[in-house]
Amino acid sequence: MEGSLMFDEFAGGSISYLCSLPHLIVLSLLYPHPEHILPLVFLLSAVFTFTFGNITKQPLILCPSPAPSIYIITVLASSSNTSQLAISITSVSTGLVLTLIPAVFPFVIHQIRRVFVSCIRHSAALGLAFLLAFRAFRLLAADASTHSLGVIQPLVIVYLFCMVLSSVMYANHFQGKFVVPTLLSIIFSLIVGLLLHSQKQNVVPIFPERAYHIIPEFSQVLEFLHNNALQLVGPVLLCTSFFLMEALCAVEVLANSPSDATIPSLIILGLSSVVTGIFGLGMPAILLESSTAKAANAKTPVAANVASAWFVLSAAILWISKMMGILQVSQLTLSLPRAASAPALTVAALLHLRCLGEPKWVKPQRSIPALICMMVAPLSNSLADGVLLAFLIYLALYLITLPYPEVFDSV
Numbered sequence: 001m002e003g004s005l006m007f008d009e010f011a012g013g014s015i016s017y018l019c020s021l022p023h024l025i026v027l028s029l030l031y032p033h034p035e036h037i038l039p040l041v042f043l044l045s046a047v048f049t050f051t052f053g054n055i056t057k058q059p060l061i062l063c064p065s066p067a068p069s070i071y072i073i074t075v076l077a078s079s080s081n082t083s084q085l086a087i088s089i090t091s092v093s094t095g096l097v098l099t100l101i102p103a104v105f106p107f108v109i110h111q112i113r114r115v116f117v118s119c120i121r122h123s124a125a126l127g128l129a130f131l132l133a134f135r136a137f138r139l140l141a142a143d144a145s146t147h148s149l150g151v152i153q154p155l156v157i158v159y160l161f162c163m164v165l166s167s168v169m170y171a172n173h174f175q176g177k178f179v180v181p182t183l184l185s186i187i188f189s190l191i192v193g194l195l196l197h198s199q200k201q202n203v204v205p206i207f208p209e210r211a212y213h214i215i216p217e218f219s220q221v222l223e224f225l226h227n228n229a230l231q232l233v234g235p236v237l238l239c240t241s242f243f244l245m246e247a248l249c250a251v252e253v254l255a256n257s258p259s260d261a262t263i264p265s266l267i268i269l270g271l272s273s274v275v276t277g278i279f280g281l282g283m284p285a286i287l288l289e290s291s292t293a294k295a296a297n298a299k300t301p302v303a304a305n306v307a308s309a310w311f312v313l314s315a316a317i318l319w320i321s322k323m324m325g326i327l328q329v330s331q332l333t334l335s336l337p338r339a340a341s342a343p344a345l346t347v348a349a350l351l352h353l354r355c356l357g358e359p360k361w362v363k364p365q366r367s368i369p370a371l372i373c374m375m376v377a378p379l380s381n382s383l384a385d386g387v388l389l390a391f392l393i394y395l396a397l398y399l400i401t402l403p404y405p406e407v408f409d410s411v
Helices: 002-011 021-029 034-056 067-075 080-115 117-129 131-141 151-173 180-198 218-227 229-255 257-279 288-295 302-324 327-335 338-339 340-353 364-379 381-399 404-411
Strands: 062-064 282-284
Touching: 002 282, 034 302, 062 180
Parallel strands: none
Antiparallel strands: 062 282
């Protein structure tokens, strides 16, 4: 069980459900046992990372990992089958959108900079500092007998709270004008709130013994889709909305790198989302160290090659251990992808040192966030998580220093 928890924490946990239509196709045509789809995750990660990393000559590390908001939708959905299928459909649709974004790239970047750049610049350091604490709370609060990423009710409320506070922050930043992201945040918060009251919590056990019975027969797929069509519409729309909002933040990060690298990165992320969505593995993520290195104009695929080698090794050992029935080996194997990103994380930590001279260290309002960022950012592998939680911290900082506007202005 510990090995499964470790793997789910890395890969997003979506493959553990084994319920989506893409899974049915893969399992029916290629694999006699559902658990054999696990090595496919490592192999796809290796292919994406090695190929795109060497094409762009940059440290791109791609791994199937659905956004944090997807965990919430999975729990809120009335059926694990429909929720997982919604995730797969969402990944494909979002990937197509991200692939088309470069067509309107200048306009998109202009809008993102106008809305997001100031908020992220001031809040990302603090948000990243609270990222590990959030994850620790999530793991400690979850029942050991349930899925590690089955988001429990209190965490859904925390996410909803972050969305509401972020909308207030947007409105305050633009002097009370409710711009589009503000309205979207409020609308999404209301939708999540309604789902909280209308849907019961549904947590799927880790690799249940009767996993085969959870999955409908391949011949019943069309009937399954027909009977659950209405249940799929809501999660797909909501997941797509969250995906696109988080993708906008990612675009802003990529926009800080040279334009000739930003557009290929968006296309790569979009195509990877389509492929992983087809296989039911969730939307891929470009890890934090990739964006950090790109922003510093890094021009080397070494980290990507190292990560892809570890991914291939993970798949090989996992396949062998499954065939030989050596479950103990798979627990070690499941931790290898995390080790694969260690070299790139080290590079990211060193790149952060380039900013040592920028903060005015004599001012605590500048030095403390900078120190927190340098200590915690290299340990995180999700910039989206950090930025999302940073909204909450950023607004809290504003409220605390409200009587002293000169303090807030200096942050």
